[in-house]
Amino acid sequence: MIELSRRGLLAGMGATALLAACSNGVGSDGGAQIDARVDATQAFLEERYPGTRDLAARSAGVLYMPLITEAGFGIGGAYGRGALRIQGATVxxxxxxxxxxxFQIGAQQYAHALFFTTPQALEEFRRSPGWAASADIRYATPDQGASIGKETTELDPVVALVFGQQGLIAGATLSGVKYTRIIP
Structure with missing residues (x-):
């Protein structure tokens, strides 16, 4: 008979929890959860900022990030999950x-959408192992949301709209954000 000590049992439970946390998500409903959140975010954007509907229709693809949570106390971080849609379908x-x-203290949550206005910008995003937001992004503010679709040209390969900020950290930008493909 195999005897298990309390320490062995706890170590086994810890290893199981770690493996579950690091799993690739195959067979989980993570994709359905992300899609439901993206659907709600897309509907909110199109209702609240009608110009985004036009911009999305003219874009090669749109990455919707329904919820980014950011916190910091000297050292900070942020994390969120979303979906890339091409012609309305999640790819x-x-x-x-x-x-x-x-210098930072506080926490906030926000959503954002990246509109890839050129096929080249979308291809560069999809081919990179970890794409980082950089200088080629044009930021649009929510108050521009009504007319954003008319203002954007092919001179702006990626247009970012940050919206729905709630919390205590002032300002939400995408500088330093790294996007990585996942299997939910």
């Missing part, structure tokens, strides 16, 4: 991560 799932250091 991939992505996580967004961000780490920061400096």
């Amino acid at each position: 991939d799932y992505y996580s967004a991560t961000k780490a920061s250091i400096g």
